[in-house]
Amino acid sequence: MPAHQPVGTSTTKATPARGKRAPKDAGQQETAPAAEVFAVDQVNASFLESLLGYNARRASLSLVGVFVKCMEGFDLKIVEFSLLSLVGGNPGITSRQLCQQLDVLPPNMVGMIEVMTRRGFLERRPHPRDGRAMGLYLTEAGRALVDQAEPQLKASESAAVSHLSVEEQQQLLNLLQKLYR
């Protein structure tokens, strides 16, 4: 699942010196010298790999991939699961509140809510204090889905990061939150 962002791996350097290029032709009437050509065997991505942002993105994509695969079993996109999970934890939440939490624009939220409603996971009731808004609630099927999907997601993540110690996992969580909070 790509996303307008680099994903590299290699580290070995087997290419010509960085920035090396054919010398500029000085004379005006001379025949241009044939430009040098190289073949790259091992791609060197050392600069990108030195960036925290690059590594954070790759790690994120890796875990998101695990989530995507896990949610395929429920025929849910990640954003759809997130929506249901939030409604599950916040009965009566409004469309706007979901938009803010999920960083989805209101026009794009409409369809998602409609799909989840048509699939029988969501229902809408009037908001107790705001006549413009609608509160969202899980149906029984929605609650069952969330109650099944959440622990499964948690388990698939645990399996994916099991090569890190519990201390490392906690450390990573703390550092990540320190980064964006």
Place this chain on the structure above:
Amino acid sequence: MPAHQPVGTSTTKATPARGKRAPKDAGQQETAPAAEVFAVDQVNASFLESLLGYNARRASLSLVGVFVKCMEGFDLKIVEFSLLSLVGGNPGITSRQLCQQLDVLPPNMVGMIEVMTRRGFLERRPHPRDGRAMGLYLTEAGRALVDQAEPQLKASESAAVSHLSVEEQQQLLNLLQKLYR
């Protein structure tokens, strides 16, 4: 910069008990009782926030945002900078190799290379050993751009994570790489 993935913040819980919902109507001919309605003040995203993947994504988005802003000064998208940086470090790299590194499909790479070429940052020369392929090289303007952009990116990231100690930054880098490598 959204992206099919949740972005939440709140932690406080000021909503009804999780999963609470109106009792099911038992009788068949009875009038259905009015469903309970709630208002959510503080959104509770505690489950999502417990996931490493969620936190990794939020941290990643935060840093990518810094990169995007930084590269706007060069009128470059992140993927375009990454492309130029890779060509800079790998003179003669092919389109296919870039596709693999950047996780971009070949048909979608064509336009990027064309744009960077038209803007005078890239040039294409025949591949020394493969008549089907073309090697990519930075022009002088391209080299100048990369040599200016790379340290600027590095600096903007450093500023963005300056509230972490150098040890924490190194620790985070190691843990992130452990996660996806």
Place this chain on the structure above:
DNA sequence: TATTGTTATACTCTATAACTATA
């Protein structure tokens, strides 16, 4: 037969403008 680069094209995701009903 397989691969590189390419075209055309479809599909998904994201963004903007504008409308209505209510606050």
Place this chain on the structure above:
DNA sequence: TATAGTTATAGAGTATAACAATA
């Protein structure tokens, strides 16, 4: 006047199929 939800639509990003040239 501002905001919640909505419609329509534009734009960017991502995906598949197929082709010519070369391996």
